[in-house]
Amino acid sequence: MTDISYLGASLPDTSDRMLFAVPKKGRLYDQCLGLLANIGIEFNRKPRHDIALVSNLPIALVFLPAADIAAYVAKGNVDLGITGLDIIRESQADGDVAELMRLGFGRxxxxxxxxxxxxxxxxxxxxxxxxxxxxxxxxxxxxxxxxxxxxxxxxxxxxxxxxxxxxxxxxxxxxxxxxxxxxxxxxxxxxxxxxxxxxxxxESVLITNKHARFPELAKTIKQRVEGILTARRYVLCQYNIARDRLETACGIAPGRQAPTVTPLEQDGWVAVSVMVEKSRLADSMDALQEAGATDILVLQIANARA
Missing domain, CATH: 3.40.190.10 (Periplasmic binding protein-like II)
Structure with missing residues (x-):
């Protein structure tokens, strides 16, 4: 069992749970809580308690100072953690932790x-x-x-x-x-x-111990986070266009993999759904309209998977 005695005496049994460390306060705390909610991690943290059992996954959240998380992950005290890249580099834990992904907040x-x-x-x-x-x-x-x-x-x-x-x-x-x-x-x-x-x-980074006890669960968490980050980066753009102008339109907004194209009842016309990066959205909409697209709509994406 991983030693978490540093958290105090009256602790729940976590022998069958992955320990996931998140900042207990500071600049990353609120953003981490929002991310946990978005990836479906449900828990109730009691006042002044630095550990909380997740109700819908075999995970125990451990709330630690952000400056300590990289060291605890490196030593294997916890399996997974979120902290700043600056903390990882400063603690010189690079060789003992695996960086799963950059999270895009806390920059x-x-x-x-x-x-x-x-x-x-x-x-x-x-x-x-x-x-x-x-x-x-x-x-x-x-x-x-x-x-x-x-x-x-x-x-x-x-x-x-x-x-x-x-x-x-x-x-x-x-x-x-x-x-x-x-x-x-x-x-x-x-x-x-x-x-x-x-x-x-x-920026904030999701890290794991290189010999973490629950690699499949860590993979699941990573996939969920990737879905949220993708949703934050993209919107869904839908439009109608004449089929003979479809190639031009797809060159403007090619999507992550390829647009979804559906024939319309009107001969020679198709409906297109495509993911567009938010940073390029305004330019893409201008170019699509110039290319002959009509009824251009933009929808927010709540979550996404590759």
Missing amino acids: CKLQVQAPQADGSLRSSSDLVGKRIVTSFINLTREHFAKLEGVEVEQMSTQVRFVSGSVEAACGLGLADAIVDLVESGDTMRAAGLHAIDTVLDT
């Missing part, structure tokens, strides 16, 4: 931020040998060691760890620059900082 950048008032700091190279403060100490050391062309132990850049309020370090005289996660950048600008380099583009 941000791990950036080098320097005081706007110091015009001499324009890139990471200008900070070699200087003082850097961060909570991502491993990624930051790797970044600057690579710039210096030396091993981490030999680098001249001074990297210090702080756990919070990283953006205040420069103003307090503790650092020449910082490395921290940035979403909108408002907090950094308010602190008089601006981005001079990006260490990592990050």
Whole structure:
């Protein structure tokens, strides 16, 4: 049985359940809960409890700090987890976990931020040998060691760890620059900082232990998530068009695999249903209309499978 004693004394029996770790709070928490609901995972989490049994699948949800999830998955304490790519890289768990898929939410950048008032700091190279403060100490050391062309132990850049309020370090005289996660950048600008380099583009990731106990169940979860992500990316576009213009229309909107074409009662005309990426929808509709399509409709997709 996987050891989950770190969660406290009064725990339900989870020996026959896959342990699925999700962030207990923070920037990924609400989005993870929404994803779990969309893929049909039903559970009731009691107040102040960090474990919840799923009622319709042999899964126990384990609510952990996002910063700890990659390590727990890597060690086999839990079988599956959702956390940020930045956490996986920082915890150096890459070799012990398998990345099942990127989830498309929680996107941000791990950036080098320097005081706007110091015009001499324009890139990471200008900070070699200087003082850097961060909570991502491993990624930051790797970044600057690579710039210096030396091993981490030999680098001249001074990297210090702080756990919070990283953006205040420069103003307090503790650092020449910082490395921290940035979403909108408002907090950094308010602190008089601006981005001079990006260490990592990050987002939420579904990961599993390479020797997970329930590989088929993990595969089922992955397939369900893929269906939701596909539905978020595409809409269903339906239109009518003369058959002799069908080839042109299909070139405009070819779909994921191929459009569905149905003859109409009107001779020489067909109805077409096709999946179109949301990012290309407006352009595709314009081009279809120019090609002679009529009665163009767009329908939202709740879920999808390949």
